[in-house]
Amino acid sequence: MSEIWNFSPSLQFEVELCLSTVSNNENNKWLKAFGHCKFNLVHPPRPAEHNNSEIEGRNASTIIVSAEKDHAVVDNAKTTITDNETIEKICECLHTDLSSRYNFMIEECLKNPNLLVKLACHLNINTVEKICKFVFESNNVNKDFLVLFFKVFLPAYIKRGYSCHTLDLLLCGSKFSLEFDIFIRKILKDCNIPNNFLQDYVKMLNGEQQSRYLLLLANLDLSSEQFVHNLFSIYLAYKDCVKSDKIQCLIQSLLYEYSNNCISDKNYGRLLLSFLQTVKSCKGNFNREYVEKIITLHRSPFKRPCLTIFNELLNYEQLHTD
Structure with a gap:
């Protein structure tokens, strides 16, 4: 028996x-x-x-x-957690008693980072909020888990659906500046994440923070698709950011690099016009050859005002050269 x-x-x-x-x-x-x-x-x-x-x-x-x-x-009774039934059990336990299961969740996620993706897809919103609160308010959170949380869990969670409430929640994690930068870079490289997330995020930043956001683009090596996907958020950040030589060089480089992929893109035209207006108002330096090629190639309604400012810059340059 x-x-x-x-x-x-x-x-x-x-x-x-x-x-x-x-x-x-x-x-x-x-x-x-x-x-x-x-x-x-x-x-x-x-x-x-x-x-x-x-x-x-x-x-x-x-x-x-x-x-x-x-x-x-x-x-070794606890083996790697992969099956859907077990994921559901973990989610149920986290729903009902997060405080006592929080450390166990961290241990399992460190062993199997893919578990974070599954949790982001299955946990209800209230539990996600509680987990974020645990992580963001902790003074001694595991550093390896913190990186995975920003790099894996949060992007996967945003893909489920984005709202202003989601943005407010995630902004609480910006105090972890290094890990939050990893998170933003991850978002910039993922075209499956709604682009209005970064657009709304940029609008909430002050001028210095917008400059810092733009500098994250340096050496990020975006594909043409990724650049176009994020183009409007780049424009929003640039037009109100604190301008500097680094920012100007970065924007000029981006405009030149992706000019062939944005011939008729209005957001690209807006960014180009804003760049030229900044050069004009600040009497800043620019690469004449680059800008001329960009304007010649461009076809959006912003081409005409861009060409007008470019000619003004050439005239100003000629006057001061003579």
């Missing part, structure tokens, strides 16, 4: 993980030791004289079960 093993309710989550991960592994020690038994995961406590099993100790990788007839040590 099969034995019925009873486990403490506090161990329910760990036992369920063990059971859910052994079905495809015939060599698993847990399956060999208990495969013939029946399990009662949430059985209420029984009087001591009838209780045949007792949990003696446990940690992140070992569960030790003792009984009158059998003794078994199960090593």
